[in-house]
Amino acid sequence: MKTLAATAAVVASLWAGAAVAQTPPPEDKALIAYLRERAKEALDTTRYTAAITPDGGTTLVYLTGPNWCGSGGCRLLVLDRAGETYRSVGEISVARAPIRLLEQQTHGRRDLGVYVAGGGITQGYEAAVPFDGRRYAANPTVAPAVRIEDAPGETLIRADEQGRTLEPSPDKP
Known part of the structure; x- marks a missing residue:
């Protein structure tokens, strides 16, 4: 039993020292305002899952609901x-979680790994979505995105996350 506790303590200390993605707090007013503006008429059906890259520089927001999927x-x-506020550096149209931040970089930014399936794709796969110097590629099913296998990286948004409901502004009916 002591060995198990010691192992857990070592793992916890390693985990604490690692750079991991952060989830924006629900009260991030700037992010909520940005998402409300984007969702407009779809507020009542929009759910979102957000994560901040370990360097704190980029926020990924996975939108779900009938208007987004x-x-x-x-x-x-x-x-x-x-x-x-926030500014867009990419909008990937057909992505599935898990969403990963890959170790490989293109034009100074780490590539994103998204799962691709459905829409005529019968065998799902992970695609690396690169940055072109201004924006991330919009579609992971065509170049410059490429199919990858076992690329090193870390999961920022898990497939089993339910997301948060995007609530209307309290001052709006």
């Missing part, structure tokens, strides 16, 4: 903080 997947927003 189709047979090929759902919408993934890639956002950078710009003062009191």
Whole structure:
């Protein structure tokens, strides 16, 4: 029993020292305002899961609901903080979780790994979505995105996450 406790303590200390993705707090008013503006008429059916990259520079937001998903997947927003708001550096149209931050980089930013399936794709796979210097590629099923296997990286948004409901602004009916 002591060995199990000692092992757990070592694992916990290693985990604490590792750079891991952060989840934005639900009260991130700038992110909520950005998402409300994006969702507009779809607020009542929009759910979102968000994660901040370990360096704190980029926020990934996985939108789900009938306005954001189709047979090929759902919408993934890639956002950078710009003062009191966010600016888009990518919008991936057909992504499925898990969403990963890969070790490989393109034009100074780490590639994103998204799962691709459905929409005519019968054998699902993971695709690396690169950055072109301005934006991330919009569609993981075509170049410049590429199919990958066992690429090193870390999961930022898990497939089993339910997401949060995007609530209307309290000052709006």
